[in-house]
Amino acid sequence: MQNQIAQVFKDKFGGCGTFYTSAGRINLIGEHTDYNGGFVLPGAIDKVIMAEIRAIGGDKVRVYSLDIDEYVEFGLGEDDAPDEQWARYIFGVCREIIKRGYKVEGFDAVFAGNVPLGAGLSSSAALESCFAFALNDIFNAGRIPAFELAFIGQSTEHNYCGVNCGIMDQFASVFGRKGNLMRLDCRSLEYEYFPFHPEGYRLVLLDSRVKHELKDSPYNRRRESCERVARRLGVETLRDASMEALDAVKSDLSDEEYRRARYVIGEKQRVLDVCDALGRGDYETVGRKMYETHDGLSHDYEVSCEEIDFLNNIARRCGVTGSRIMGGGFGGCTINLVRNDAYDSFIDTARREYHTRYGIEPTVYDVVISDGARKL
Numbered sequence: 001m002q003n004q005i006a007q008v009f010k011d012k013f014g015g016c017g018t019f020y021t022s023a024g025r026i027n028l029i030g031e032h033t034d035y036n037g038g039f040v041l042p043g044a045i046d047k048v049i050m051a052e053i054r055a056i057g058g059d060k061v062r063v064y065s066l067d068i069d070e071y072v073e074f075g076l077g078e079d080d081a082p083d084e085q086w087a088r089y090i091f092g093v094c095r096e097i098i099k100r101g102y103k104v105e106g107f108d109a110v111f112a113g114n115v116p117l118g119a120g121l122s123s124s125a126a127l128e129s130c131f132a133f134a135l136n137d138i139f140n141a142g143r144i145p146a147f148e149l150a151f152i153g154q155s156t157e158h159n160y161c162g163v164n165c166g167i168m169d170q171f172a173s174v175f176g177r178k179g180n181l182m183r184l185d186c187r188s189l190e191y192e193y194f195p196f197h198p199e200g201y202r203l204v205l206l207d208s209r210v211k212h213e214l215k216d217s218p219y220n221r222r223r224e225s226c227e228r229v230a231r232r233l234g235v236e237t238l239r240d241a242s243m244e245a246l247d248a249v250k251s252d253l254s255d256e257e258y259r260r261a262r263y264v265i266g267e268k269q270r271v272l273d274v275c276d277a278l279g280r281g282d283y284e285t286v287g288r289k290m291y292e293t294h295d296g297l298s299h300d301y302e303v304s305c306e307e308i309d310f311l312n313n314i315a316r317r318c319g320v321t322g323s324r325i326m327g328g329g330f331g332g333c334t335i336n337l338v339r340n341d342a343y344d345s346f347i348d349t350a351r352r353e354y355h356t357r358y359g360i361e362p363t364v365y366d367v368v369i370s371d372g373a374r375k376l
C-alpha cells in the first residue's frame with residue numbers, strides 16, 4: 001500500500017511527503033456505553049488507513065483518495081466544506097484543529113486503506129485519527145495532546161458528518177497498542193491496557209455485508225432516549241444510574257426507553273465482569289457475557305438485524321464461546337471468541353448456511369490487535 005501511495009503522490013504532486021497511519025478497531029464488550037459515560041474495551045486492529053502528506057503553505061488542501069479514485073480540493077474556512085463525504089472527514093479534522101487554536105495550513109495528501117467501509121470497524125475514525133495525528137505532527141510539532149486528537153475526530157463526526165457518536169472509536173485508533181485491549185472509563189477518561197493473548201482461542205469477525213450507515217440512522221435516536229432517561233433520573237449520564245433507580249421510575253417511561261436504559265445499565269457491569277474474567281484467564285465467562293450483550297443489543301437496544309442474529313445463532317449452535325454484534329449496529333460484523341478446535345467447523349457452517357439463506361458468504365476477518373495512529 002505504501003509503495004502505491006508513494007507512486008501516486010509522485011505522479012500527482014511531484015516529490016514526496018511523510019507517511020502516517022491509523023487503524024480501525026474492534027470492541028470486545030461495552031457497546032453503546034461510551035456516550036452514556038460507561039466503560040468500553042476496544043483494541044486497534046491491523047486494518048488501516050495510510051496517508052502521505054506534505055505541507056505546501058497557503059490555505060488550499062489537495063487530497064486524493066486512491067481507493068475510490070477521487071480528487072478533491074478545499075479551503076480551510078468554515079464555508080469551504082467539500083461535498084464528498086470522505087473529504088468532509090478530513091475537512092472536519094482541519095476545522096476542529098483550527099477551532100481549538102492550533103495551526104493547519106495547505107497540504108497535499110494521498111491516502112488509501114483496507115478498513116472495510118460500513119462494516120462497523122470504524123473506517124471513519126481511522127481516517128480522522130490518521131489526519132489528526134499527521135496535522136499535529138506537521139503543523140503543531142506534536143503539541144496537541146493525544147486525547148484532544150480523539151476529541152477532534154469525534155467533533156468532526158458531530159459537526160460535519162451528522163453522527164452524534166461517543167469517544168470509543170477515535171480513542172481506540174489514537175491509543176491502540178499491539179496485543180492490548182484498552183478499558184476506557186468514558187466518564188473520567190482513565191484507561192488501562194489489557195494484554196490480550198487468549199491461549200487456545202481466536203477472535204474472528206464475520207461481516208454480514210449488510211452495510212451500516214450511522215448518519216441519519218436510529219443511532220442518534222438511541223442516544224437521545226438514553227439522555228431522556230438520564231434526565232428523568234436526575235443523573236448526568238446512565239453511568240450514574242442503577243437498575244433499582246430505573247425500576248423506580250419505570251411507570252414514567254415508555255417501554256422503549258425503559259428497555260434502552262436497562263440494556264445500558266447491564267452493559268456497564270458486563271464490561272467490568274469481563275475485565276475481571278480476563279484477569280483470571282476465564283474466557284468462558286468472557287464469552288457468556290458477549291452473548292448476554294448480544295441479547296441486550298438485539299431485544300432491548302434493537303440495533304441488530306436479521307442477518308446478524310442469524311450469524312449469532314449459528315455461533316451458538318457451533319459451540320462458539322462468545323458472539324455478539326459489534327459496533328454501532330444496524331448491520332456490520334459479529335465478533336466471535338472461538339476455541340481453536342471449534343474454529344474450522346464454525347467458519348464452514350457460517351459460510352454455508354449464510355450463503356444458503358442470503359445468497360452471499362459473510363467475509364471472515366481474523367483479528368490481529370495492532371498499534372494505532374503513528375508516523376511511519
Ligand code: GLA
Pocket residue numbers: 030031032033034035122165166167168169327328329
Ligand atoms: C459507533 C460509535 C461509537 C460507539 C459505538 C457503539 O461505533 O462511533 O462511539 O457508540 O457505535 O458502541
